[in-house]
Amino acid sequence: MLFSRVCLLVVVTPSRRDLLQAVAVGGTTGIAACLGGPAEDPIVARPNGSLPAGQHEWHTGLATDADGNDVLPVHHVYLFCRLADDPTDTDRDRLERALSSLERAAAWRSTGLFCTVGYSAQYFDRFDVPLRDVELPTPAELSEEIDKFPGGQPPDLDDADLFVHLASDEAAGVLAAEAALRGDRTTFNGTTMDGSLPDRVAIVDRRSGFVAPGLPAAKQAERAVEPLPDEPIDDQAPLWMGFRAGYRASQASETEVTIDTGPFAGGTVATLETFEVAVDLWYRDHDHAGRIELMFSPGHDPATVGSVGERLGSDPDNAAAADAIHDDLERAGKVGHAQKAARARVDGRPRLLRRDVNTVDFDVPGIHFLALSQSAADYVTVRNALAADDLPLPVGAPSVNGITQYLHATHRGVYLIPPRTDRSFPRPAGIRP
Numbered sequence: 001m002l003f004s005r006v007c008l009l010v011v012v013t014p015s016r017r018d019l020l021q022a023v024a025v026g027g028t029t030g031i032a033a034c035l036g037g038p039a040e041d042p043i044v045a046r047p048n049g050s051l052p053a054g055q056h057e058w059h060t061g062l063a064t065d066a067d068g069n070d071v072l073p074v075h076h077v078y079l080f081c082r083l084a085d086d087p088t089d090t091d092r093d094r095l096e097r098a099l100s101s102l103e104r105a106a107a108w109r110s111t112g113l114f115c116t117v118g119y120s121a122q123y124f125d126r127f128d129v130p131l132r133d134v135e136l137p138t139p140a141e142l143s144e145e146i147d148k149f150p151g152g153q154p155p156d157l158d159d160a161d162l163f164v165h166l167a168s169d170e171a172a173g174v175l176a177a178e179a180a181l182r183g184d185r186t187t188f189n190g191t192t193m194d195g196s197l198p199d200r201v202a203i204v205d206r207r208s209g210f211v212a213p214g215l216p217a218a219k220q221a222e223r224a225v226e227p228l229p230d231e232p233i234d235d236q237a238p239l240w241m242g243f244r245a246g247y248r249a250s251q252a253s254e255t256e257v258t259i260d261t262g263p264f265a266g267g268t269v270a271t272l273e274t275f276e277v278a279v280d281l282w283y284r285d286h287d288h289a290g291r292i293e294l295m296f297s298p299g300h301d302p303a304t305v306g307s308v309g310e311r312l313g314s315d316p317d318n319a320a321a322a323d324a325i326h327d328d329l330e331r332a333g334k335v336g337h338a339q340k341a342a343r344a345r346v347d348g349r350p351r352l353l354r355r356d357v358n359t360v361d362f363d364v365p366g367i368h369f370l371a372l373s374q375s376a377a378d379y380v381t382v383r384n385a386l387a388a389d390d391l392p393l394p395v396g397a398p399s400v401n402g403i404t405q406y407l408h409a410t411h412r413g414v415y416l417i418p419p420r421t422d423r424s425f426p427r428p429a430g431i432r433p
């Protein structure tokens with residue numbers, strides 16, 4: 001019902017709201033309808049140069065804001081897949097041809113299409129030999145390291161073999177790329193597809209997300225999901241909780257998260273957690289100054305942060321806040337999220353490259369938190385820094401430990417994203433000798 005209503009609207013006038021809904025709903029017939037029929041192709045940027053070696057290397061194709069911070073594409077689709085049996089060379093060839101077709105059709109940039117493929121420990125377990133030179137835990141192993149579950153529900157652990165991440169500023173771009181991968185369209189952006197996901201690949205889960213200034217406020221205005229606060233979310237905020245994230249100085253660079261040795265050198269490790277975010281309570285419990293204290297640090301002056309963090313330039317000063325964490329705790333009785341996270345830096349450099357986006361996938365406000373790192377252990381280190389078991393926080397006091405009490409992990413997975421040359425059903429020792 002919802003679907004046909006959405007797509008009808010899109011065909012007539014594809015407003016931003018309609019496109020967001022179309023990406024969230026997805027589907028095959030609907031996708032074609034949303035694009036105006038199978039004959040019509042999305043118009044996304046055409047290829048215009050060579051591709052980086054790493055699938056995760058998006059930097060040169062990302063827009064930047066006025067302060068030089070990378071800006072993520074608006075629309076995101078994640079396809080979680082299982083592969084029956086062992087991959088054959090035919091499977092490899094077919095997947096590679098499909099991915100190459102997407103690259104031939106659209107530029108590797110936000111106005112075109114980014115497409116990355118990652119593989120789980122479960123995928124590699126089918127081979128006789130172990131994965132070489134990469135520590136890739138199962139989601140269960142990861143959970144043991146980062147969850148305490150004091151009375152809470154553990155997250156669902158991804159049991160996919162591979163996941164495909166499609167991202168673009170163009171809703172029609174991600175939808176058509178998805179349809180082309182599924183084999184539901186023979187062209188993408190005017191280019192004939194030379195393959196699709198192999199028949200033995202089953203898509204078992206689909207998630208979607210969005211991020212851009214004003215989108216959480218727009219979702220709130222239409223009450224697209226509940227619970228949301230009554231207080232208006234700032235119309236410049238790209239994320240539900242009201243602030244920008246991903247400043248240049250608080251992100252690891254793509255080079256820093258790239259695996260540098262072994263057969264998968266040039267790839268990276270992605271940890272993907274979905275969080276339900278108690279946005280209503282976050283706004284109910286704190287005014288703007290209180291939210292800055294818990295998101296950044298009690299030492300951050302609201303005047304230097306601005307409404308959504310727009311006055312912070314390219315450096316929110318999380319490192320200095322991390323150094324002041326004990327003083328802040330003593331003085332204010334609380335600590336901020338970013339200052340806790342910055343304690344996990346190595347030689348002053350952040351460990352993670354975060355690419356988190358909002359979602360309404362599970363009918364509550366949520367975040368798909370995708371973090372790239374050189375190893376899965378880096379993610380664990382940061383997660384544990386956020387848990388802050390080492391800090392003498394007031395026992396039983398609510399709202400003193402950053403944003404942790406407003407987040408609940410509902411899904412978790414960890415994936416190796418191989419370099420582009422080895423992205424189609426890699427072997428555990430890679431293609432290189």
Ligand code: HEM
Nearest residue numbers: 241243244245246247250316318338341342350367382383
């Ligand atoms: C709803 C979920 C989350 C939101 C809204 C959020 C938001 C933010 C914001 C606004 C900042 C400060 C701005 C910046 O430096 O980019 C920040 C910093 C950071 N966050 Fe989060 N975050 C979330 C969850 C997480 C999780 C789950 C992790 C890791 C496991 C994490 C890791 C970090 C790191 C590493 C930093 C930067 C620390 C540094 O400067 O070294 N965040 N986050």
